[in-house]
Structure formats: structure tokens, C-alpha cells
Amino acid sequence: MAVGQRMILWGTPASQPSRAVAWACLIKGLNFAYHDLTMRHLGVGGPVQPHNPSGQVPTLQDGDISVFEMPAILIYLAEKHGWSDLLPADLAARTRMHQYLHFHHNFTRRATLGLMAPHVTVAFRDMLVARGKSQLVAAMDSADKLLAGQRIVLEVADLIEAGWFPHGDFLCGAEPTLADIACYEELSQLTWAGLFDFSAHAKLSRWLSAMAALPFHEPAHRYNLILGDIAAAPNTLTRFAAALEAGVQALADCGVEVRRFG
Ligand SMILES: N[C@@H](CCC(=O)N[C@@H](CS)C(=O)NCC(=O)O)C(=O)O
Numbered sequence: 001m002a003v004g005q006r007m008i009l010w011g012t013p014a015s016q017p018s019r020a021v022a023w024a025c026l027i028k029g030l031n032f033a034y035h036d037l038t039m040r041h042l043g044v045g046g047p048v049q050p051h052n053p054s055g056q057v058p059t060l061q062d063g064d065i066s067v068f069e070m071p072a073i074l075i076y077l078a079e080k081h082g083w084s085d086l087l088p089a090d091l092a093a094r095t096r097m098h099q100y101l102h103f104h105h106n107f108t109r110r111a112t113l114g115l116m117a118p119h120v121t122v123a124f125r126d127m128l129v130a131r132g133k134s135q136l137v138a139a140m141d142s143a144d145k146l147l148a149g150q151r152i153v154l155e156v157a158d159l160i161e162a163g164w165f166p167h168g169d170f171l172c173g174a175e176p177t178l179a180d181i182a183c184y185e186e187l188s189q190l191t192w193a194g195l196f197d198f199s200a201h202a203k204l205s206r207w208l209s210a211m212a213a214l215p216f217h218e219p220a221h222r223y224n225l226i227l228g229d230i231a232a233a234p235n236t237l238t239r240f241a242a243a244l245e246a247g248v249q250a251l252a253d254c255g256v257e258v259r260r261f262g
Contacts, residue, residue: 013247115149
């Protein structure tokens with residue numbers, strides 16, 4: 001990589017794993033460029049592809065190295081830059097963090113797929129129909145989507161409440177790790193969106209407050225704050241576009257070099 005060349009994070013503010021990577025980079029003061037792929041994800045973007053076989057975001061380009069899958073990106077950055085706080089040196093704590101990051105894909109991630117996505121994507125239903133995304137369209141059209149999604153999140157919240165927080169306010173111990181950042185992006189969005197109330201989960205509620213006190217919380221989540229409650233008033237394309245723009249602008253406000261594609 002040429003001297004001074006920034007690594008590139010391909011993402012969109014609506015993407016939970018992209019937010020996790022961007023927030024970690026902001027917290028650690030990493031110099032990065034953000035290439036916003038929102039429009040391509042909505043099917044109206046140009047031919048730009050991140051170097052990821054799935055074409056998904058987040059994808060990181062660091063010189064000749066492409067890294068995809070959010071936990072792999074976070075661990076790559078933590079190892080490269082010596083983030084010994086977010087990647088604990090203690091073997092037991094590090095193992096708990098790895099356990100969580102594996103658990104994440106099959107459990108916590110269902111919060112987005114089962115509850116958040118069906119309420120966000122109503123804003124561009126026609127586009128999804130045209131692209132043949134029948135599973136997503138069926139989920140957003142279901143009369144039961146709020147209750148069915150909440151049942152999924154309740155199951156996940158119960159598991160995390162009982163199985164993590166061994167000693168301290170954070171998932172793996174007394175300090176936040178990469179696991180907390182990954183998990184927070186799936187669960188916190190549901191509170192701003194009016195889709196789930198974690199107050200019956202004492203540890204998770206305390207954890208949500210502790211995470212919100214970390215640096216750069218507001219810019220990293222400006223998309224969610226502007227999108228607001230999508231349970232009371234269904235999402236619209238105008239509202240979604242405004243939230244996305246606010247999310248990208250928040251990164252620019254933090255000094256990140258932003259490029260928009262599409
Ligand atoms: N397992 C992946 C999930 C990535 C993912 O689901 N990305 C979504 C956005 S949140 C995406 O790129 N969707 C567009 C597509 O699949 O074409 C990770 O942890 O990074």
C-alpha cells in the first residue's frame with residue numbers, strides 16, 4: 001500500500017455489520033475511507049463490487065488484502081493494530097468473545113432478519129418484488145410480522161441474558177470487546193425502531209446503556225436515530241433515504257473520507 005493510502009471500508013449505514021466495523025474504527029481512531037454502497041444494495045447502483053464473493057458489505061480493502069465477514073474484519077483490525085482492549089489478551093475472555101462471534105450469526109443476527117428487515121424494507125417493496133426477493137416480500141407482507149419477529153428476539157435475548165455477562169456489565173467481562181460491538185448493532189436498532197423493549201432483561205438493559213456511553217456512539221448510529229420508530233409509522237422511501245444520508249454524513253463529520261456509489 002502506498003504511504004498514506006487509507007484502507008477502504010465498503011458499507012451502508014443500514015447494515016448492522018457495516019456499522020459494527022465503522023464504529024470500532026471510529027472508537028480506535030483508525031484512518032479509513034468509507035465507500036457507501038447503499039444504492040447498489042437497493043438495486044440502482046453502478047457496477048462497483050467489493051472484493052467479496054457474496055458481494056455483501058461490510059468488506060474491507062487494506063492494500064492488497066480484502067477481508068469480509070464482520071467478525072473476521074474486526075479481528076483482522078484488532079490483531080493488526082493491537083487493540084488489546086477490544087480483543088482481550090486473557091484466554092478465557094478471548095474465548096468467550098470468539099464463542100459469541102460464532103453464536104452471533106445463527107442467533108443474534110436473526111433479530112435483523114426476523115424483525116428489523118421486514119419493517120425497514122416496506123419502504124422499497126416494489127423494488128424487491130421486481131428483483132424477485134419473494135422471501136423478504138412475504139415476510140414484510142405478513143400480518144404477524146411484529147409478533148413473529150418479537151418472538152425470535154425474545155428467544156435470543158433470553159439466551160444472551162442467561163449465557164453471557166459472566167462478571168461485569170459487558171458480554172465477556174468487565175470491559176467491552178468486539179463481541180459487544182457486533183451484538184449491539186443487532187439489538188440497539190430495535191429500541192430506536194420501536195420494535196422491541198428490553199426492559200424485562202435487566203443485564204441487557206444495563207448493557208445497552210453502558211454501550212451507548214462509548215465514544216462516537218451518536219455518529220455511528222445517526223442512521224438509526226434519524227430513521228426512528230418504524231413500528232408506529234411504517235418506513236417510507238423518503239424517510240429511509242434521509243436516514244441513510246444522515247448516517248453517511250455522520251462519518252464525514254468525523255473526518256472519514258466518504259465516497260457515494262450509485
Ligand atoms: N455474515 C455477513 C453478513 C453480511 C450481510 O448480511 N450484509 C448485507 C447487509 S447487512 C448485505 O450486504 N446485503 C446485500 C446483499 O446480500 O446483496 C457479515 O457478518 O459480514
